[in-house]
Amino acid sequence: MFGGGTTTFGQSTFGSTATPTLGMAQTTTQQVPRDYEVASPPDDSISCMCFSPATVPSIFLIAGSWDNNVRCWEVDRGTAKTAPKSMQSMSGPILDVCWSDDGTKVFMASCDKTVKCWDLGSNQSIQVAQHDGPVKTCHWIKAPNYTALMTSSWDKTLKFWDMRSPNPILALNLPERSYCVDVEYPMAVVGTAGRHIVIYKLENTPTEYKRIESPLKYQHRCVAIFKDKQNQPTGFALGSVEGRVAIQYVNPVNPKDNFTFKCHRSNGTNQGFQDIFAVNDIKFHPVHGTLATVGSDGRYSYWDKDVRIKLKTSDSMEQSITNCSFNGDGQIFAYSVSYDWSKVCTRFMGIVPCFCFLQ
Template sequence: MFSTPGLNTTGTFGSTITSTTANPMKDFEVTSPPDDSVSSLAFSPATLPQNYLVAGSWDNHVRCWEVEQTGKTVPKSMQTMGGPVLDVCWSDDGTKVFMAGCDKQAKCWDLASNQTIQVAQHEAPIKTCHWIKGNNYSCLMTGSWDKTLKFWDTRTSQPMLTLQLPERCYCADVDFPMAVVGTANRGLIIYQLESRPQEFKKVESPLKYQLRCVAIFKDKKRVPTGFALGSVEGRVAIQYVNPTSPKENFTFKCHRTNGASGNFQDIYAVNDIAFHPIHGTLATVGSDGTFSFWDKDARTKLKPSETMEQSISRCAFSHNGQIFAYSVSYDWSKGHEFYNPMKKNYIFLRPCFEELKPRGGIS
């Protein structure tokens, strides 16, 4: 797919790794991780025969690795943005990666030519980018802190559609024909994408605190039917767009630990949520440095992890659900005084297919 080998634009990209105690789960360590906090992770789509992983970082770079069957990762290439990268996504055919960030731009990285071109522009940093593959159109959706959601035909410099948001975009997810956007002040909007994107309905957030992440889930017929929301207050909400009964919607606590005195809990932000593409179970990762696997239908935890050296900032599943990727890096949740520049950033890969099989129970 790449016409050139790894660029090695910094001396470290492609260098060997050293094993440390930072890997309590003994998972596969990704070679040459970013130099700053990892802001986004995305596996290549099923249209590619190989497995690639891209990661965006606060070090202004987007890196791409090939993930071999053995778990070994081979650095392939790297691109630079004009500021910290906040989100990345793949085109449906796997030929392009889109990158968005604090320089208020989104760029398209053509992997065959290894060239980038600007394809989107906002008045403030772009927090989210998602590729939409519709029945009659394809476009890039970008959500920004300028309180707009824009849709781009990447061949032209003007957006094909701009939608106003009630507040700054904090998180978003797309699974055609549905999109969900979470904003500051706990705003939550569902969009339908058939024929053209339009607002479907605004929803009151079931969570009392700031939204941090959102992920769409499908029903048994593989139709997008609801979403999971994570907040800074160690809580996840499962919400159906059209619940058949009010009991279908519920919230659960996670990423909490008992504090030093028995009456208090330490509560941590839920940094990311990902649904398993085959089983429909989910993973959450948090500021407490752990990940957990859950079965939302049986309302049970499938697996907790050991605690990492730092927060887990992002996670992603490979398209066939065989690999779980998670990034360990400081998320600034405790402020700058807890930032330790000596601590390395990590991305780990875990074989996960068996661990995420549902338990059964309520369907």
């Protein structure tokens, strides 16, 4: 899969972690020694991560970080060992990464206002998109009548790119700077500053479908689309800096289908006060439809939105968990432990992505 010039990357260390199991409807924490630290983790905070598509025979994990690099590991399903495969650099911190549908290319969005395409066969990267501000997100779209790279930026635009052209094939204005985006064809959801949520239809020519105000009172940080039993996208989960997640249907049958719940908060043991932490990422399990949330409290939790219960919460890590990802068949869950500027840190504690096998 990787062409000539493949390199490994430098070493970094981090303390031990703990692993929960998925599927037990309980809220107590439990330490199970089934978490594994990847080899040669990044040297700075991890901003994004993503597993290779389910169509790829091997399992690869990519992660972008504030050290301006995107790294790729191969994950052995049987032994849980990871092998560093290669690394690409940009001239600014990496804010997002995504795969092409066939798993042969990786797209990297950066604070340097560009997006590059990393061809894994040749191990070379070229610029494929440009914005007037840092590029916050990138998503590959494979529609019946077109394929395109969708990018969003702090320049308040959403752009669609054909890899054969240096100019976007479509540019749409956003109400504010892009903060979080998710895509499940034929739907895209964009969350911006000012608590704006914009929903797009991606069939034929992408168009705006609906614009709503966030159901959360404070700045949102992450969004993830969920599907119905027919595998059609029907709504999204939205996480905020105030330790709260909103479950929002695009066209709810009953208004009560939309609800919010609290998460990533302390139990009020600090002299009666409750510590509230940001929800940094949300991902839905590709098979069961349950969701995982990770937060600045250093924990990850699993939830069932349909019956509205928490399934599991991990022990607290030494630092915040900034991102998470399920692999294509949902057997492996990856999360990144990084400093996220939510607290004043008096000493360097290292950064590491970890993952666990789900039972």
